[in-house]
Amino acid sequence: RALRDAGRGHTMIRTFQHGSLLLRSRYFFNWMRRLNSTSVEVEVGGRVLTFTTGQLAKIADGAVDVQIGHTSVLVTAVSSLDRMSSNDFTPLRVDYREKAAAVGRIPGTFFRREMRAGDREVVTGRAIDRSVRPRFPAGYTYDTQIIGSLLSVDGVNDPDILSINGASAALMVSDIPWNGPVGAVRVAKNDNRLIVNPTKKELLASDLDLVVASASDRILMIEAVASDVDQAAFYDAIELGHQEGQKIVEAMNELRLLAGQPKRTFQRSEIRKTMEEEAIRRYSDQVMEILTDTTKRKIESQRSVRPVREQAVQELQGKTCYWL
Numbered sequence: 001r002a003l004r005d006a007g008r009g010h011t012m013i014r015t016f017q018h019g020s021l022l023l024r025s026r027y028f029f030n031w032m033r034r035l036n037s038t039s040v041e042v043e044v045g046g047r048v049l050t051f052t053t054g055q056l057a058k059i060a061d062g063a064v065d066v067q068i069g070h071t072s073v074l075v076t077a078v079s080s081l082d083r084m085s086s087n088d089f090t091p092l093r094v095d096y097r098e099k100a101a102a103v104g105r106i107p108g109t110f111f112r113r114e115m116r117a118g119d120r121e122v123v124t125g126r127a128i129d130r131s132v133r134p135r136f137p138a139g140y141t142y143d144t145q146i147i148g149s150l151l152s153v154d155g156v157n158d159p160d161i162l163s164i165n166g167a168s169a170a171l172m173v174s175d176i177p178w179n180g181p182v183g184a185v186r187v188a189k190n191d192n193r194l195i196v197n198p199t200k201k202e203l204l205a206s207d208l209d210l211v212v213a214s215a216s217d218r219i220l221m222i223e224a225v226a227s228d229v230d231q232a233a234f235y236d237a238i239e240l241g242h243q244e245g246q247k248i249v250e251a252m253n254e255l256r257l258l259a260g261q262p263k264r265t266f267q268r269s270e271i272r273k274t275m276e277e278e279a280i281r282r283y284s285d286q287v288m289e290i291l292t293d294t295t296k297r298k299i300e301s302q303r304s305v306r307p308v309r310e311q312a313v314q315e316l317q318g319k320t321c322y323w324l
Contacts, residue, residue, distance in 0.1 A: 038259040042251035044185060044244055045196030049162075051169050051251060053259050062174025064255075066166040068197070070154035075166030079144040079176045083267070090136045096125040096148040096163055103153055124148070124160045128167045130221045131213035135179045138276065139268035144176065156199045161186050164213055165248055172252050175261040182220060183248030184213040187237045189229060194237055196244050208234070212241030216249050275316065283312050 037055035041048050050067045057063035060076040067073075098121055100106065117125075128146060136144075148163040164184035171178040188198040188206035195202055203209060208229050213221040219242055226234065290296070290304045 038255065040251050040255045040258070042247050044247055045198075047157075047197065049165070049248065049251070051165075051255050053169070053173050053255065060170075060174075061176055062170040062172070062261075064166050064169040064173060065151070066162040066169065068162060069157045070152055071157040071159050071162065072151040073148055073159050073162040073166050074151050075146065075148045075163060075170045077144070077146050077167065077170040077174050077176060079174075080142045081264075083142055088141065090133065090140050090144065091142070092129060092133055092136070092144045092146070094125045094129045094146045094148075094167070096121050096128065096150075098150040098153075098159070102150040103155075120160075124163055127160060127211065127213075127221070127223060128164050131164050131182050131184060132167050132171060132178070132180070134220050135182060135215065137177050137179060137266075137268075140177055140266060142266060146170070156201075157197070158186065158200065158203075161197060161211070164211075165252075169252050169255060172256045173260045175264045177263050177266055180215070181249050181252035181256075182213050182215055183245030183252070184211065184221075185241050185244045185248070186211050187241045187244075189233060189237060192233075194233075194240050196240065208237060210234075210237050210241060212238060212245060214242045214245040214249075216246065279312055279316065282315070283308055 037052055039050055039052045041050050043049070047068055052065040052067070053063060056065055056074055057076045060078050062077040063074065065072060065074050095117070097117060125148075128148065132146070146167050148166060150159050153159060161184050164182070168180050168182040168184075172181050186197055186203075187208065187210040188195045188203050189208035190198070190202055190206045195206070198206060207227045209225040211221070211223040212219060219238070222238065224234075229237075286308050287305060290301055290308070293301070296304065
């Protein structure tokens with residue numbers, strides 16, 4: 001019995017030592033992973049927004065973890081090295097998914113597998129697409145995919161704004177040709193006071209829910225829901241969103257200087273380039289005059305552009321103008 005107790009105690013000591021070794025190894029690898037990562041912080045709306053790259057998804061062309069508070073989103077960007085399709089546009093696909101594990105839950109037996117993307121995920125993916133697509137260079141027809149994965153959520157900060165900024169940052173640090181960056185913020189209006197990146201509680205009491213995605217020189221995307229907001233206040237909100245977005249743009253430029261890769265070269269179709277230049281020379285003034293006419297509503301502008309498009313197709317017929 002004494003020998004058996006002694007052996008049991010020896011086994012317990014070995015188990016304790018083995019567990020301590022595993023614990024030390026985990027801390028060591030976490031320390032090594034943080035050592036090889038690069039982080040940039042920027043204060044937006046009174047809270048710190050953190051961009052981290054080099055820690056997760058290292059096989060992707062670009063991967064950035066964006067965090068504010070305890071809400072974190074990992075965004076990866078991958079683009080093909082070969083032109084796989086004959087599309088005359090940028091074949092960009094954006095997927096955004098929210099897993100139950102982000103809130104510390106495991107689905108039950110029936111819903112053990114994650115379901116298809118919900119409305120919120122689809123809308124967030126579209127917002128990412130509309131923000132980053134205009135900055136791809138003309139003639140870039142290589143298959144590209146951006147995936148946003150919600151890692152954790154604190155119930156205070158919305159992850160959709162983080163996803164847009166994460167997609168921009170992932171493209172910036174990658175070698176994918178892209179003329180970024182793009183900074184996105186949400187602006188709310190509560191008691192005649194504009195709030196940048198409001199919490200969910202502040203957003204529920206707000207008369208305005210405005211998302212502004214902008215580059216350094218222009219605004220690229222606006223999405224808004226408002227209730228009896230006057231025009232002057234709406235313009236002020238857009239201006240504030242553009243100004244705050246510039247802070248994020250500067251942070252992404254810094255992140256690229258620290259951890260960015262040289263951009264790859266790509267082959268652009270000379271036929272498309274010639275056709276595009278000819279179409280811009282002939283019809284850009286007419287289209288801009290129609291689209292900048294503030295007296296016309298959206299549907300009226302689309303109807304006015306249609307005759308110009310039909311005229312372009314007739315005049316440029318036989319020159320392979322599928323992009324019109």
